[in-house]
Amino acid sequence: MPNSILVNITGQETRLALLEGGQVVEVYVERKKNASLVGNVYKGRVLRILPGMRSAFVDIGLEKAAFLYVADIRTDIVDDYASVFEDENFSGLDFTHKTRHSMQIDELLHEGQEILVQVSKNPMGSKGARVTSYITLPGRYVVIMPNLEHIGISRRISDEQERVRLKSIVEEIKQKNTGIIVRTASEGASYEELQKDLDFLTRLWASIIRKTEKSGAPALIYSDLDLVLRSVRDLMSPDVEEMVIDSEAVHGNVTEFIKSYFPKLLEKIEFYEGEEPIFDYYGIEVDITRALGRRVWLKSGGYIVLDQAEAMAVIDVNTGKYVGKEDLEDTILRTNLEAVKEIAYQIRLRNLGGIIIIDFIDMEKAENRQKVFNALQEAMKKDRTKCTISQITELGLIQMTRKRVRESLVRTLLEPCPYCEGKGTVKSATTLCYELFRKTEKMARHGAKKLVITVHPSVAELLLDEERQGLEELENKYDMKIIINENQSLHQENYEISVL
Numbered sequence: 001m002p003n004s005i006l007v008n009i010t011g012q013e014t015r016l017a018l019l020e021g022g023q024v025v026e027v028y029v030e031r032k033k034n035a036s037l038v039g040n041v042y043k044g045r046v047l048r049i050l051p052g053m054r055s056a057f058v059d060i061g062l063e064k065a066a067f068l069y070v071a072d073i074r075t076d077i078v079d080d081y082a083s084v085f086e087d088e089n090f091s092g093l094d095f096t097h098k099t100r101h102s103m104q105i106d107e108l109l110h111e112g113q114e115i116l117v118q119v120s121k122n123p124m125g126s127k128g129a130r131v132t133s134y135i136t137l138p139g140r141y142v143v144i145m146p147n148l149e150h151i152g153i154s155r156r157i158s159d160e161q162e163r164v165r166l167k168s169i170v171e172e173i174k175q176k177n178t179g180i181i182v183r184t185a186s187e188g189a190s191y192e193e194l195q196k197d198l199d200f201l202t203r204l205w206a207s208i209i210r211k212t213e214k215s216g217a218p219a220l221i222y223s224d225l226d227l228v229l230r231s232v233r234d235l236m237s238p239d240v241e242e243m244v245i246d247s248e249a250v251h252g253n254v255t256e257f258i259k260s261y262f263p264k265l266l267e268k269i270e271f272y273e274g275e276e277p278i279f280d281y282y283g284i285e286v287d288i289t290r291a292l293g294r295r296v297w298l299k300s301g302g303y304i305v306l307d308q309a310e311a312m313a314v315i316d317v318n319t320g321k322y323v324g325k326e327d328l329e330d331t332i333l334r335t336n337l338e339a340v341k342e343i344a345y346q347i348r349l350r351n352l353g354g355i356i357i358i359d360f361i362d363m364e365k366a367e368n369r370q371k372v373f374n375a376l377q378e379a380m381k382k383d384r385t386k387c388t389i390s391q392i393t394e395l396g397l398i399q400m401t402r403k404r405v406r407e408s409l410v411r412t413l414l415e416p417c418p419y420c421e422g423k424g425t426v427k428s429a430t431t432l433c434y435e436l437f438r439k440t441e442k443m444a445r446h447g448a449k450k451l452v453i454t455v456h457p458s459v460a461e462l463l464l465d466e467e468r469q470g471l472e473e474l475e476n477k478y479d480m481k482i483i484i485n486e487n488q489s490l491h492q493e494n495y496e497i498s499v500l
Contacts, residue, residue: 002241006272007228008279009247014227017284018235020382024287025348029412030227037062037119037129038405039138039224041208044131045217046113054105057128058117061218064128068117070105072132074147114217122406125310137204139197140233140262141186142170145179146205152181162187169194175202185237200261229257236265246272291349291409298342302335306346308410311354315343317361329368332361336372336396344379353385353404360396373398419491427493429459433467437474439497444478450500452483459495460486 002022008015012033018026030036042060046068049056057065109115121130137144151170153163166182166189173195174180186194208222215221225233228250236243245251251271258265272278279285290296297303301321307314317339319331343358358376363369373392380387380400389400406412416422427435432455440451455463463471463484471482490496 003239005231005235005240005243006278006282006284007231007243007245007247007250008277008284009245009250014250015279016227016231017279017282018231018240019282023345024282024284025345025382026351027284027288027291027349027409028227028231029409036224036227036406037122039119039230040220041116041118041135041222042066042131043212043215043217043219043221044115044117046109046111046115049106049109049111051104051106056105056109058115058131059218060117060119060129060131061220062123062129064123066117066119066129066131067127068109068115068131068133070108072120072130072134073105073108074133116212116221121404124404124407125411135205135208136181137201138183138233139201140236141183141189141194141197142201143181143183144198144201144205145181147177148179149177150179150181152179154182154184154186156184157182157187159187166194173198178202187238196261228254232258232262232265236262236268240268242268242270244270244272244278246278287349288409288413291346292414296342296346298335298338300335300338302339304339304342304346306350306352308352308408313347313352313354313356313408315346315356315358317343317359319361329364332363333368333371336360336363336368337375340372340375340379344376344383347380347402348383348385350410351385351406351408353402353408356400356402358398358400360392360398362396369394369396372396376400426491429456429462429492430467432459432493432495433462433470436463436495436497437470440474440482441478443497443499444474444480448480448499449478450481450483452485452498452500454485454487454490454496454498456490456492456494457486457488458492460484 004019006017006019008017012031014030016028016030017024018028044058044060044066047057047059047065054070056068058068060066115133116135117131117133118135119129120132123129134148135146137146151167151174153166157163157166166186169191170180170182173191180198182194204222211221224230228245232243232254243254245254248271251269254269255266258269272281274281277285279288294307295303295305297320301319303318303320305316305318307316317336319335339360346352347356360372363372369392373389376398377389380389383402385405386403387400390398392398417424420426436453436455436459440453443451453463471484474480475482487496
């Protein structure tokens with residue numbers, strides 16, 4: 001099956017799936033009330049500087065202040081934007097003898113300063129957006145970096161002659177004081193196409209500067225394209241053969257956008273006219289449901305378990321029902337190698353980020369551990385998101401990091417259980433019975449003679465049945481009366497004790 005992009009538009013939500021060989025490998029969800037902010041450019045105001053953390057909080061007009069790390073601050077920022085910010089206190093500073101890494105953040109910024117920043121990571125959980133003062137503006141073929149001198153070619157373009165050709169074109173059309181990164185989609189692009197892309201981005205940067213000069217902080221200066229148009233720009237690589245859209249209006253917008261900027265892609269855009277919902281027709285709904293589960297079964301009978309914490313994901317590999325046909329080491333190796341493919345797929349599909357710990361089944365032979373490590377490195381090459389994989393340990397543990405730009409699929413589509421508050425567990429009825437016995441005894445020692453205890457029905461049933469003897473012992477020991485009431489509306493861990 002061809003590589004495809006499927007777009008599902010329903011009310012306030014847009015869903016997009018990238019398919020490779022007919023299998024969904026990436027899912028994007030964007031809702032109007034919390035659309036992605038990555039790529040947006042803001043004129044912000046520095047609220048607070050934290051020298052100990054080498055960072056600052058910047059007000060960009062959102063509910064939570066944005067986070068700006070010292071490594072994301074240009075040391076020559078004042079020279080670049082002096083005409084924009086007109087900050088007399090900082091316009092004369094000389095940073096020529098210091099590097100960013102040797103400077104303290106309070107040498108670069110001061111509270112109340114206005115600064116142009118771009119969102120590099122969306123707000124996640126309790127954290128605000130992460131921003132950078134290094135502005136990048138992506139087109140289809142190139143990315144420009146204003147106020148930098150740099151030329152880069154995508155590493156995914158492997159043909160050396162093509163790399164040389166593209167670099168020579170960029171060197172010819174590049175303007176002074178503008179860095180350019182040549183994107184993967186530019187492979188085979190003509191001189192005219194690259195020039196047109198660069199001209200558009202140059203005009204865009206000029207308009208950003210003009211709006212910045214006229215705006216007070218905080219203010220949104222530039223908003224990046226919506227999910228569907230971004231996917232045309234960023235995901236429509238040469239090996240993607242079609243984009244199928246189920247909304248006539250959105251299909252029309254995409255068509256007009258492509259006619260203006262990327263006419264070669266026009267034949268790849270299709271309108272889905274089927275009666276069955278597009279994600280059902282292509283089997284995407286089943287894959288999404290599977291990606292929200294904690295356990296994923298392997299064809300052999302083994303399985304992997306995925307648990308996600310605030311900044312870490314842990315993946316555990318188990319043999320499950322698979323017993324193998326040869327020796328134990330061979331069974332373990334086969335299970336681990338099968339798990340590698342599924343793990344790489346699930347990491348990409350679920351968009352897991354941050355630190356990822358993979359606990360493979362222990363292997364005695366060092367060469368087998370190396371086989372698993374090599375297999376994981378190879379499987380992760382298809383992932384467009386930057387990953388770093390550490391060597392496997394003797395215990396079969398692999399630590400890897402994967403860049404986090406947006407929330408994982410689980411955090412996008414699910415929310416913590418309101419009953420267990422996201423813990424995944426609650427105190428057992430037995431634990432609560434013994435906790436109540438301790439509190440009751442404490443109150444009895446302070447003179448209480450009659451108590452009414454209101455609990456969840458599951459706890460009440462246990463107190464009046466298996467744990468009845470414990471209640472009677474307390475009543476006899478302290479010459480008191482204990483009445484048990486049940487309340488279905490109570491959380492299992494909650495209870496009320498009243499003294500009569």
